[in-house]
Amino acid sequence: MNIIVCVKQVPDVTEVRIDPKTNTLIREGVPSIMNPYDLHAVEAGLQLKDKVGGKVTVITMGPPQAEEVLREAISMGVDDAILLTDKRFAGADTWATAYTLSKAAKKLGFDLIICGKQAIDGDTAQVGPEMAEFLDIPHVSYVRSIDSVSDSEMVIERLMDDCYEKIALTLPALITVVKELNTPRPPSIRGKMAAKKANIPRWNADDIEAEEENIGLKGSPTMVKNIFAPPPRGERRILDGTPEEQVETLIRELRRLRCL
Amino acid sequence: MLIRIDIEKCTGCGTCVSVCPFAAIIIKEDKAFITEACTLCGACVESCPENAIIDERGKEGTKAEEFKGVWIFAEQSRGKIASVAYELLGIGRKLADELKSELCAVLFGPSDEVEELIKWGADKVYYVNSQDYTYLDDELYSKTLINLIEQYKPEILLAGATAIGRSFIPRVAARLKVGLTADCTGLEIDRETGNLLQIRPAFGGNIMATIVSPTSRPQIATVRPRVMKRGEYKSDRTGEIINISPLKLKGRIKVLERVEDTSFCKVNLQDAKVIVSGGRGLGSPEAFSILWELASLLGGTVGASRAAVDEGWIPYAHQVGQTGKTVCPKLYIACGISGAVQHLVGMQSSDIIVAINKDPNAPIFNVATYGIVGDLKIILPLMIKKLQEGVSE
Numbered sequence: 240m241n242i243i244v245c246v247k248q249v250p251d252v253t254e255v256r257i258d259p260k261t262n263t264l265i266r267e268g269v270p271s272i273m274n275p276y277d278l279h280a281v282e283a284g285l286q287l288k289d290k291v292g293g294k295v296t297v298i299t300m301g302p303p304q305a306e307e308v309l310r311e312a313i314s315m316g317v318d319d320a321i322l323l324t325d326k327r328f329a330g331a332d333t334w335a336t337a338y339t340l341s342k343a344a345k346k347l348g349f350d351l352i353i354c355g356k357q358a359i360d361g362d363t364a365q366v367g368p369e370m371a372e373f374l375d376i377p378h379v380s381y382v383r384s385i386d387s388v389s390d391s392e393m394v395i396e397r398l399m400d401d402c403y404e405k406i407a408l409t410l411p412a413l414i415t416v417v418k419e420l421n422t423p424r425p426p427s428i429r430g431k432m433a434a435k436k437a438n439i440p441r442w443n444a445d446d447i448e449a450e451e452e453n454i455g456l457k458g459s460p461t462m463v464k465n466i467f468a469p470p471p472r473g474e475r476r477i478l479d480g481t482p483e484e485q486v487e488t489l490i491r492e493l494r495r496l497r498c499l
Numbered sequence: 500m501l502i503r504i505d506i507e508k509c510t511g512c513g514t515c516v517s518v519c520p521f522a523a524i525i526i527k528e529d530k531a532f533i534t535e536a537c538t539l540c541g542a543c544v545e546s547c548p549e550n551a552i553i554d555e556r557g558k559e560g561t562k563a564e565e566f567k568g569v570w571i572f573a574e575q576s577r578g579k580i581a582s583v584a585y586e587l588l589g590i591g592r593k594l595a596d597e598l599k600s601e602l603c604a605v606l607f608g609p610s611d612e613v614e615e616l617i618k619w620g621a622d623k624v625y626y627v628n629s630q631d632y633t634y635l636d637d638e639l640y641s642k643t644l645i646n647l648i649e650q651y652k653p654e655i656l657l658a659g660a661t662a663i664g665r666s667f668i669p670r671v672a673a674r675l676k677v678g679l680t681a682d683c684t685g686l687e688i689d690r691e692t693g694n695l696l697q698i699r700p701a702f703g704g705n706i707m708a709t710i711v712s713p714t715s716r717p718q719i720a721t722v723r724p725r726v727m728k729r730g731e732y733k734s735d736r737t738g739e740i741i742n743i744s745p746l747k748l749k750g751r752i753k754v755l756e757r758v759e760d761t762s763f764c765k766v767n768l769q770d771a772k773v774i775v776s777g778g779r780g781l782g783s784p785e786a787f788s789i790l791w792e793l794a795s796l797l798g799g800t801v802g803a804s805r806a807a808v809d810e811g812w813i814p815y816a817h818q819v820g821q822t823g824k825t826v827c828p829k830l831y832i833a834c835g836i837s838g839a840v841q842h843l844v845g846m847q848s849s850d851i852i853v854a855i856n857k858d859p860n861a862p863i864f865n866v867a868t869y870g871i872v873g874d875l876k877i878i879l880p881l882m883i884k885k886l887q888e889g890v891s892e
C-alpha cells in the first residue's frame with residue numbers, strides 16, 4: 240500500500256497570546272512543533288504499512304525550516320519525505336494549500352492519503368477534504384478506528400457529534416484522523432540516525448506543475464483583514480462563607496442569570 | 500513582493516514585528532524587513548503608525564452582482580433537524596434583511612420538520628427528500644450542493660461547524676474555488692464593501708481574526724453551534740418548499756452501521772447547554788457518577804479534562820480542550836480541573852464558568868465567573884441536595 244501522510248509545522252498555540260494593551264501578538268519563545276493530530280496520522284500510516292506492507296511518504300508545504308517535522312516523521316519510521324517549498328507558495332489559505340498538496344500527491348501516486356483532523360494554528364480542518372475534492376477521491380473525516388484493510392477497500396469508524404458510524408470506503412481515498420485512533424510511537428534510535436542522514440528532496444511549484452494562479456496568495460480566496468484580542472471575560476467572583484453558603488449563593492446567582 | 504516596507508517612511512519602531520503572527524518581520528539596521536516566513540496575511544499593514552507598509556495585494560474584479568440571497572445548510576440526524584440549523588436561520592435572517600435579499604434553507608434527507616425551517620425564518624427550502632441522503636456521504640452531499648449553488652447563485656452560504664458541516668463543505672469550496680472560513684463566532688456585513696466579515700478564533704482561541712473573501716462568491720462559512728441566537732418563531736409564517744431530485748452517484752463510501760452506545764448519546768458536548776466537567780481532582784471513576792447526577796439535574800452532560808480521560812475514568816469522547824472538543828455552553832462547571840491552557844482553549848468561551856477546586860491558586864479561577872475554593876467531595880453533594888430541595892429566592 241502506497242501511503243502519503245500530510246504533516247504541518249505549527250506554533251505551539253498554547254503559548255501564543257495577544258497583549259491586550261497593544262493588540263499585538265506575544266510570541267517570544269513560542270516553539271514550533273509538529274501539529275499534534277499529524278503525529279496520529281503518521282502513526283496510522285506506519286501501522287497500516289506494518290499490517291499490509293508498502294511505503295509511507297510524508298509531505299509538508301512550508302518554509303525551509305518546516306523540514307524539521309519531516310525529520311521527526313522519519314525518526315518515527317516513515318520511508319520518504321518531500322518538502323514543498325517555494326516563495327510562490329507563501330500566503331496560501333486552505334484552498335491554495337490543498338491544491339498544492341494535491342498536486343504533489345498526484346505526482347507521487349498513492350492508495351491512501353492520511354491527514355490530521357485539523358491543524359492547531361488555524362483549526363480549520365479543511366485541507367484534507369479539499370484535497371480529496373481536487374483529487375476526485377472519496378474521503379472520510381474524524382476516523383477513530385481502522386477495522387480492516389484490503390487492496391480496494393477499508394472499513395473504518397467515523398466519529399460524529401452524537402454517535403459513530405462504521406463505513407466501508409473504496410480506495411484510493413483520503414482520511415483525516417482523530418487522536419483516539421492510536422498512540423504515536425516515540426522515535427527509535429535507528430529512526431533518529433536515519434532522520435539525521437536523510438536527504439530530503441525539495442519541490443517547487445514547477446516540480447509539481449502547479450499553476451501560478453492557484454498557489455500562494457494568488458490562489459487564496461480568503462484574506463485575513465485583522466486580528467485582535469478575544470474580549471475579556473466579564474466579572475469574576477470567588478464565593479466565600481461555609482460550603483453551605485457558597486453553594487446557596489452559587490445557585491441563587493445562576494438563577495438570577497437564568498442559567499438554571 | 501505583495502506587501503513591502505517603504506524604507507523612507509519606516510522608523511524601525513518595531514510595532515509590526517510584534518503584530519506579525521508568523522514572526523516574519525525583523526528589524527535590521529533600524530528598518531523593518533519582511534522575511535520568507537511571510538504568509539502575506541496583511542496583519543501588519545494597519546498596525547504601522549507611519550503608514551510605511553504597503554499592501555499591493557490586488558483585488559480582481561468580481562461578478563458579485565450576479566449572486567443574491569443568503570443560504571443556510573440545515574443538517575439532520577435521523578430526520579431530526581439539528582438545532583444549529585435554527586441558529587443559522589437566526590443570523591441568516593439578519594444578514595438577508597441587511598442585504599435586502601431572501602433567506603433559503605437547504606435540507607438533505609427525509610425529515611418531518613421541513614416546515615419548521617420556514618417558521619424559524621426561511622423564505623424557501625430546497626429539499627432533497629431521499630433515503631440516500633440519510634447519512635453523510637461527503638461526495639453526494641457536496642455534488643448536490645454544488646449543483647444548487649451553480650443554478651441559484653447565492654451570495655452567502657452558512658453551515659454548522661459540526662462534524663457534518665466541517666467534513667463536506669470544504670469539498671464545495673474547493674470545487675467552486677471560493678473562500679471558506681471555519682468555525683465562525685461572529686458574522687457581519689461590511690457597510691463599505693458589502694463583504695461578509697467572518698470573525699473566528701485562531702491559535703486555540705488566544706487570538707481572534709476577521710476573515711473576508713473579497714473576490715469570490717458565494718462567501719462560505721461554517722458557524723460554531725450555540726453562538727448565534729435563534730430568530731423569531733412564527734407558526735403562521737409561509738414559504739416555499741422546492742423539491743430537488745436526488746443525484747445518483749456510484750457511491751464510494753457506504754455507512755454500514757450507526758453505533759449509538761449509550762454513553763455517546765449523552766455526550767453531545769457541542770449541543771449541550773450545561774456541561775459539568777471533571778478532572779484529576781475527582782480522584783476516581785466512581786466520582787463521575789456524582790457529575791452525571793448533577794448534570795442530569797441541570798439538563799446537561801458531562802465533560803472531562805485530558806487527565807481524567809488518560810486515567811481511563813471516562814471515554815475520550817468527553818474530553819474538552821485542545822485535543823478534545825471545543826465547547827461553549829451557557830454554563831460550564833469545572834470540578835477538580837486545574838485549568839491548564841490546553842483545557843482552557845476548549846472551554847473559555849462558555850457564557851458562565853463555575854470552578855470548584857481546593858487550590859485557591861489554580862489557574863481555572865482566572866476564567867471563572869464564580870469560583871468556589873473547596874473540596875468537590877463536599878460541594879457537589881451539597882449542590883445536588885440544594886437543587887433537589889430548591890433554594891429560597
Ligand SMILES: Cc1cc2nc3c(=O)[nH]c(=O)nc-3n(C[C@H](O)[C@H](O)[C@H](O)COP(=O)(O)OP(=O)(O)OC[C@H]3O[C@@H](n4cnc5c(N)ncnc54)[C@H](O)[C@@H]3O)c2cc1C
Pocket residue numbers: 275777778779780781803804805806807818819820821822823824834835836837838839840841842845855856857858861873874875876
Ligand atoms: C499537546 C497537549 C494537548 C493537550 N490537550 C488537552 C486537552 O484537550 N484537554 C485537557 O483537558 N488537557 C489537555 N492537555 C493536558 C493539560 O496540559 C493538563 O495536563 C490537563 O488538562 C490537566 O487535567 P486536570 O486539570 O484534570 O488535572 P490536574 O492538573 O492534575 O488538576 C487537578 C486539580 O484538581 C484539584 N483537586 C484535587 N482534589 C480535589 C478535591 N477533592 N476537590 C477540589 N479540587 C480538587 C487540584 O487542586 C488540581 O487543581 C494537553 C497537553 C498537551 C501537552
Ligand SMILES: Nc1ncnc2c1ncn2[C@@H]1O[C@H](COP(=O)(O)O)[C@@H](O)[C@H]1O
Pocket residue numbers: 245246247274276277280298299300301333336340353354355356357358359361362363364365366367
Ligand atoms: N502546509 C501543510 N503541509 C502539509 N499538510 C498540511 C498543511 N496544512 C494542512 N495540512 C494537513 O491538513 C490537516 C488539516 O489542516 P487544517 O485544514 O489547516 O486544519 C493537517 O492536520 C495536515 O495533515
